[in-house]
Amino acid sequence: MSILNILTYPDPRLNKVAKPVAQIDARIRTLVADMLETMYDAKGVGLAATQVDEHERLLVMDVSEERNEPLVVINPRVVWTSDDVVLGDEGCLSVPGFSGDVERYAEIHIEYENELGDTHKLEATELLAVCVQHEMDHLIGKVYVEYLSPLKRGRIKTKLIKEAKEALKDNES
Numbered sequence: 001m002s003i004l005n006i007l008t009y010p011d012p013r014l015n016k017v018a019k020p021v022a023q024i025d026a027r028i029r030t031l032v033a034d035m036l037e038t039m040y041d042a043k044g045v046g047l048a049a050t051q052v053d054e055h056e057r058l059l060v061m062d063v064s065e066e067r068n069e070p071l072v073v074i075n076p077r078v079v080w081t082s083d084d085v086v087l088g089d090e091g092c093l094s095v096p097g098f099s100g101d102v103e104r105y106a107e108i109h110i111e112y113e114n115e116l117g118d119t120h121k122l123e124a125t126e127l128l129a130v131c132v133q134h135e136m137d138h139l140i141g142k143v144y145v146e147y148l149s150p151l152k153r154g155r156i157k158t159k160l161i162k163e164a165k166e167a168l169k170d171n172e173s
Helices: 026-041 126-139 150-172
Strands: 046-048 058-061 071-081 085-092 095-105 107-113 119-125
Touching: 026 046, 026 058, 026 071, 046 126, 058 126, 071 119, 071 126, 085 126, 095 126, 095 150, 107 126, 119 126
Parallel strands: none
Antiparallel strands: 046 058, 058 071, 071 107, 085 095, 107 119
């Protein structure tokens, strides 16, 4: 297993739309293992393949307190959403150090395949519902900051670009 590089906003690769996983094979299972290791190492609760520059419809999550209930979701399809919405403070491994209020469906039902190719249904509420929607947004090339005001989004973008330039300068010295 390997720790993968997580793309940082505003990297344009985060806006690529992911293609369906055509075949669940050893390559996909290795990617799943690497993504889980990367997510746990980064102290995240979810990670989409897009965030590690793999543009396939694959995401991993673990919203459990003990961090021992990994969920692998391949080729997810939304089958139902509630009319109720919730407003919550979201962060993202691709937008380190920042968070913002985002409105999400209070409940969402999806169908997906796991890493063995088995089809499953998931009825998600609370944090899991938010996580599913957040990660599925990555699969369509959307980062949560796009829900924020243009002013806040611009400030985040400016700070992250500045931090990236400073890190690059430090690495060159």
